[in-house]
Amino acid sequence: MKVKAIVEGSTLKLKIPLKFKTNEFEINIADEYLQREEKTVGIKFLDSLWETIGDLPQENVNWKGEWYRRLDDKHE
């Protein structure tokens, strides 16, 4: 079944039904979205970047926090 999901303004075509708006659900959309068969130039670009990256972080990351912590460590 094909449904249209509105995720805070973004219109994504999905093959899976929608239930809740939770973080978990967003991850589902992400997977579904990113595994689309026809890939646009933009997704091809991102795909090729992802290929260069080793281990994608599993947990949520606070980039700025981590960066500043690292700077602190470096200069202590």
Place this chain on the structure above:
Amino acid sequence: MISMNNFLIDVNVLLDAIFKRDVKSVVVLEKLVDLGRGLYITASMIPTLDYFLKKHKADKNKFKDIFFGKFKVITSTGKEGADAIGFMDGEDALIALSFKRVCPRGVIVTKDSSFESFGLTVYTPVKLLPFLEDSTPIKDRQIPMLDLQAEYRHMLEDIDHAILNTVAETKYILGPQVKEFEEKIAEYIGVKHCIGVSSGTEALVLSLRALAIKLKGQEYFDRSDEIITTPFTFTATGDAILRSGATPVFIDIDPLTYNIDSKKIRAYLARNSSHVVGILPVHLYGQSCEMDEIMAIAGEHNLFVVEDVAQSFGGMWNGKKLGSIGNAGTFSFFPSKNLGVFGDGGMISTNDDKLAKLMRMLLKHGGKDKYNVAHIGYNARLDTLQAAILLAKFKYIDEFNEKRRKTAEIYNKELSGINGIVLPLNHELSTESDNLYHVYHQYTIRVLNGRNDQLQTHLKERGVSTMVYYPVPLHKMKVFEGKMKIFEGLENSENASKEVISLPMEPLQKDEDIAYVIKSIHEYFKN
């Protein structure tokens, strides 16, 4: 829809997309790439990016190649750095100040609120998405003839680096970049010598002066010496003939190509050949003159040929680059030219060693050095800084000329069939010449029935810029009064000057903008 063209992606959004942490960041980036929008980071963001790439064991070389194919990196100046300290968040202030200099109407995509005090548009990915998906027509669209800002941004890193390096090196006069440029272009054009000069106008004057010295053994031509040229050109072409001491003979153009009519050159020479010393054909709008015929005529009458290539850098005739066919070729690097600098600049090409030597003398006061002055010279050197910029921009010229040709193809296809305009002759398809490579410095149409003013106004009201090159043919200008010869009537030039309009022609123009120009022209002719 609002017209948003340039986006700085803040590091948090960028990392979220690159490390696939947040779907909205991914979608925003995908859409921006798909829409072909300008994407930027600043150099100050690189250490953070570098850290996370290293941490996750990315293949950094591969990443670099792919990433910098889409993202431009903006340099921050020391002054911006110092100013940034005065703000709450110095790091973000530095990003915003530098981005604003390059893209005053740019958009910052971020999850931080600290960017809001710089007069730039700031969106989170979530807020931005609906705008990117909105397909309602853009309001207040402005389409310039040429977009030099977009071109600068496109070549940002190369140009910034070239400028800063050259300034720091301090070899401002005839520095190594001038020589490097001359050698590179000589190879590109296929000539023995290229000589950088201060403008296209000086390139013409120096060429003619060097020819006078070589051929006549005198500093200037005599007024009785005639040089054949077109009246449908920029003033400098005819003016240079006067400045070389000779008399311009204006011969009419072919109404289809707007270039000098070689049949008429023949007709003039059949009757008055004794005083003619040379021919100065102008490859107008990016299209070559009929060079086989012009060279044949010159051979028969022992005339020199100086090609005015100001508008046709990279253009070709029968596989030969323009500027490599006559005794000399003169180029302009005025900012609006296909290859343009950030000010004035020009160049001469030649295969003639003696002429090259004379030209090099003339451009620096007329001597081998400052204290051995043999000729009445000029100060007409190409600045090292402009040469450095040319070297940076030269990389893009073939791609840009190809893009101009594509745009012309679209105009040709979509405007054909409108009654009341004449499209540029697609000379490449005619049987007269094989292998003519038009570089469309201008895409110029002819508007019939006296409606060109009206069409220009109609387009202007819709934000579409147009220009008339040239509204006054040279023989109508006061400067040439009593100093020129005119062969027969010059009706074709006079009619052209009343009817031509050049349309926007920008290598980085978006297809939707070209479509908008076309639609606006169709609208006018429907009424």
